[in-house]
Amino acid sequence: MLERLPGFRDFYPEDCARRDFIFRVWTEAARRHGFRRYDIPTLEPLELFTEKSGPEIVGQLFNFTDKGGREVALRPELTPSLARMVGARVATLKKPVKWFNIAENFRYEKPQEGRLRSHYQLNCDIFGEPGPAADAELMAVCLACLRGFGLGPEDFALRLSDRTLWSLLLEALGIAGDKAMEVLGIVDKFERTPREETLKRLEPHFGDAREDFLGQVETLMGLREIEEMGAFMRSLAPNAAIREKIEARLGMWRELLEALDAMDLTSFVRIDLGIVRGLAYYTGFVFEVFKLAPAGAGYVGRALAGGGRYDHLVGKLGFPATEAVGFGMGDVTMAQFLEEKKQLPPIIEAPDVYVVAAREGERRAALGLVSRLRAAGIRTEYALRAPGFGKQFRLAGQSGARLAVVVGTDELAAGNVRIKDLGSGGETLVPLAGAPGAARDALAGGIASA
């Protein structure tokens, strides 16, 4: 039982470099968009998660009673902790708050393709801005986190939906409150459920009108233009009050789409009310990003990212109400996607310089040079065990270093060392004292072969 637990990963250096490459692209995209990194505890009070997601979530958690009798859980997600952090300082934080984080999340569930018990997730969130400009900004950074890998609109699409519009549809049909949430839950699973089964689930809510309702759902899900959606919604509205709400919401849609278009993101975005996102806490625009099958054959696999507006969560946790939008993007699905697309570059983790000492007598000078090269910021390796000269040269070549610095007997006697470009084969003799500077120049410009 010294093996690691099922659903957890060891990261050997080559795995770690690949993971860190993904993290680096995400981090750079987030920073370019003005997001600042925060971090939260790995272990939290269990109640923080049940408060947001209900007691059902406990079945999916690594939870336990700690030695102080506290009910605690490894975080399954970041959002509740983040909402607490923002809520606790909401009066003094400058709005909009734009924060990001990359952190490990834990879920106790059956490990399967693309789903582990521990995975890393990027989260970007914006607090304190109610308008669609924040939604557009969030989608921009989400798309940049994929585009940073060299992926384009032929590779993935953002499916854009709206919980408010769904609520208005239900309101137009006279369905509200808890019942509306239940019906939305059925609609959410529509794509993955046989039609007959969906009809059966709708029966308690709609009775004989269930087929009509499902027809309306299918129509709405099939529309790809906001003005078409508007016309359809208007046709269902029973009174002027609801029509006004629909018009107001369409205004938000136009504002959002205009901002996305101004940022040249339209080619990535598909209006698609087929996305509902099950979680009860979403309140407005919601979206999911999927990879595209070749030749327009549709979406494949699990969502690469998902998010939306959740204006009620901070208030629900007992803090002043604060508007919020956010998304998450996981490392497991992303790494699979990048491998398929051959967008995971070979990760080279080689030293810049390998120092070779001719004989034991030059060992001391070589160690001193290693130390000075490193102090100059140069990644420097050498053979700890000091084998023969030829062996050291082979090790230098195998290390992937770009330069060898050779501390030879005769050269050292004259106060010099030899810098050899292991790519071109060119070499140059430089004073020992000036070797770090000369190595830096050679790394920048190379040394021509003689």
Place this chain on the structure above:
Amino acid sequence: MLERLPGFRDFYPEDCARRDFIFRVWTEAARRHGFRRYDIPTLEPLELFTEKSGPEIVGQLFNFTDKGGREVALRPELTPSLARMVGARVATLKKPVKWFNIAENFRYEKPQEGRLRSHYQLNCDIFGEPGPAADAELMAVCLACLRGFGLGPEDFALRLSDRTLWSLLLEALGIAGDKAMEVLGIVDKFERTPREETLKRLEPHFGDAREDFLGQVETLMGLREIEEMGAFMRSLAPNAAIREKIEARLGMWRELLEALDAMDLTSFVRIDLGIVRGLAYYTGFVFEVFKLAPAGAGYVGRALAGGGRYDHLVGKLGFPATEAVGFGMGDVTMAQFLEEKKQLPPIIEAPDVYVVAAREGERRAALGLVSRLRAAGIRTEYALRAPGFGKQFRLAGQSGARLAVVVGTDELAAGNVRIKDLGSGGETLVPLAGAPGAARDALAGGIASA
């Protein structure tokens, strides 16, 4: 109970930036020394830790039974998992293996000054090299991780000791095996224990000779030169076999000190057998790093770092025996130290560019420009809510951005935008299409005031 748990930390962006600065200095030092990053699971089988440290450790762990009935624990340290990773691939990994990691560790203990229930630790380890060259290399990277903050030999010292020499002393006095481990445990606590109490603890092992033994311990701990230590050890050796072992070990010491001197590290290193490091698994040279009180007044506070040789651990976990040296360095004590020394720089997380749109009519062009600036790798901010021109300029100033790019009505009509250096006040008019390039140039060189 939505508050975070005691001993855990929320990292607001300014805290996170400070923490990440420490991580960055560590990472750069490790990479300059040829170490590659790995990572391990946060949750591990409990047995992995009890196998290394004995069942006593359970009292200090966050451990529980998971939903699959497994006994598991949040990792209190990285070394056992690392030993498992190296052990599992020991036949194919190229030696020496030089790996580093920065990761969160968890201990259930009373939170106190410099000791939390969760802290981050840098670990650097070298596997597969038995000689003192590996110990010297490890100390070099450890010292570089402190020197990278601008700290020098007046700020901290590495206290260098040797478990092998302690074992030889005990062997010379006829003490071996479990009894030797128990006595070393007493010696380890000598500095923090009243002398009378130490004598009492030594009584079961030495009887009336306890005062003699303690005198020998005190003598050895007071020596600061390896040749003096050698003479003292020789004077206690009862036979030639032990004298030979002592001579062999002194040879290792000379080799180590010669390497440290060649790397110009002698000013940081103090020979000091007062360091024993309690953990049973150390087998050779051991060291701890302490901050220094001003004016040579000795060591203060908890160890900043500690480590040493542990050649038996990989084998003990059931893998082929593999030599190992490693150290750990924690973020909490390090951050305290850096604050005292005023070596934590103010962390500026400002955008490069703030885009200001004159009026709603310029909003579309401004958003397009924001998008292109970000695509060019420039950290770009703008007001999501598009307030008045003057307010936007104030926001630009408050953001800390170095440049404002102003999308003005008349300028835009002529296809231009204005780039303003918020430091010098200088500005320049550039074509909208070329604005990202012009902004990059202005960020590199500034714009002179008119």
